Amino acid sequence: MRGKTPKLYIVIPCYNEEEILNQSLDILCDKLQRLIDGDKAAAGSRVVCVDDGSKDKTWDIIAERSAGNEAVLGIKFSRNYGHQNAILAGMLESRNAADCVVTIDADLQQDVEALDDFLAKYMEGCDVVYGVRNDRDTDKAGKKITAEAFYKLMKILGADVLPNSADYRLLSAKALNALADYPESNLFLRGLIPTMGFKSDIVYFDVKDRTGGQSKYTLRKMLNLALNGITSMSTRPLELIVAIGSLFCVLALVIFILSMIDWARGMVVQGWTTTVALLCLIGGMNLLTNGLVGLYVGKAYIETKHRPRYIIDRAIWDGSGVLEADDQ
Numbered sequence: 001m002r003g004k005t006p007k008l009y010i011v012i013p014c015y016n017e018e019e020i021l022n023q024s025l026d027i028l029c030d031k032l033q034r035l036i037d038g039d040k041a042a043a044g045s046r047v048v049c050v051d052d053g054s055k056d057k058t059w060d061i062i063a064e065r066s067a068g069n070e071a072v073l074g075i076k077f078s079r080n081y082g083h084q085n086a087i088l089a090g091m092l093e094s095r096n097a098a099d100c101v102v103t104i105d106a107d108l109q110q111d112v113e114a115l116d117d118f119l120a121k122y123m124e125g126c127d128v129v130y131g132v133r134n135d136r137d138t139d140k141a142g143k144k145i146t147a148e149a150f151y152k153l154m155k156i157l158g159a160d161v162l163p164n165s166a167d168y169r170l171l172s173a174k175a176l177n178a179l180a181d182y183p184e185s186n187l188f189l190r191g192l193i194p195t196m197g198f199k200s201d202i203v204y205f206d207v208k209d210r211t212g213g214q215s216k217y218t219l220r221k222m223l224n225l226a227l228n229g230i231t232s233m234s235t236r237p238l239e240l241i242v243a244i245g246s247l248f249c250v251l252a253l254v255i256f257i258l259s260m261i262d263w264a265r266g267m268v269v270q271g272w273t274t275t276v277a278l279l280c281l282i283g284g285m286n287l288l289t290n291g292l293v294g295l296y297v298g299k300a301y302i303e304t305k306h307r308p309r310y311i312i313d314r315a316i317w318d319g320s321g322v323l324e325a326d327d328q
């Protein structure tokens with residue numbers, strides 16, 4: 001159990017969200033005020049908008065809103081670094097000021113009323129609280145199927161992720177400090193955070209439709225996330241390759257013995273189709289498995305460079321106006 005009302009920082013990644021950001025900030029600021037009034041969050045709680053290199057007026061909106069309201073802070077990336085890096089930046093930059101941080105999408109598809117439950121779990125002593133969506137009814141059929149397939153695949157491939165856990169989650173300052181010690185560039189927070197341990201719990205929340213704008217998660221970004229998820233959390237695919245490779249070796253041995261018997265019986269020309277089929281199959285498998293190994297080597301290569309995961313162009317931070325570039 002915790003005694004002190006926590007200072008809460010709410011982090012929202014924003015990528016080209018000009019259509020809905022104002023409305024979302026209205027809702028969030030109102031909710032934050034209600035939490036403060038209800039003594040569930042401490043005065044000095046903030047909303048941190050991370051502009052992930054938007055090409056529209058997102059940053060102008062953030063700057064405008066923070067000028068009129070000290071509860072709104074802003075961080076602007078030098079370019080688009082992706083959703084995972086945006087929430088990471090928001091969390092890491094907030095960790096010295098906040099007692100706990102909640103990340104939520106800018107479209108507020110996740111129900112903000114669940115914040116009470118998140119904070120209640122924090123007060124019970126949890127350092128990590130996962131938001132899990134109640135259902136996927138509001139998703140388009142395509143998204144629903146791909147999401148389900150993704151979680152199944154992740155499980156088979158050895159990366160245990162809480163199904164339907166969005167990046168709507170609370171971390172305490174202690175958990176954030178632990179997270180800061182993970183230097184990886186291939187970031188998949190949904191898989192990474194459970195590996196940190198700590199007392200954790202789940203909060204269920206409803207999912208709504210996006211009220212404006214398009215989904216910023218293009219198919220390419222989604223595939224990238226899935227690939228990062230698998231390659232950063234597990235080497236099971238490499239083990240599967242070895243298993244399949246061994247199976248093919250045994251098969252080859254059997255075929256070799258069979259063809260030796262055929263040869264001994266003078267039936268050498270037969271089996272042309274089998275030969276071609278096997279050639280194609282083994283050639284294909286070879287390419288695929290080499291590619292997969294290459295994928296891991298490539299990811300390892302990126303990690304060895306230790307490049308910054310994001311670069312901050314400017315920031316609006318607690319009464320200090322717009323701060324120019326200080327990078328991470």
Ligand code: UDP
Nearest residue numbers: 013014015052082083086105106215216217
């Ligand atoms: N987002 C981001 N960078 C990106 C893509 C998305 O910061 O490159 C943000 C986006 O602004 C939103 C959140 O990530 O706050 C989730 O995106 P979206 O709602 O488009 O995804 P969906 O709900 O369709 O999965």
Ligand code: MG
Nearest residue numbers: 105107109210
């Ligand atoms: Mg969304």
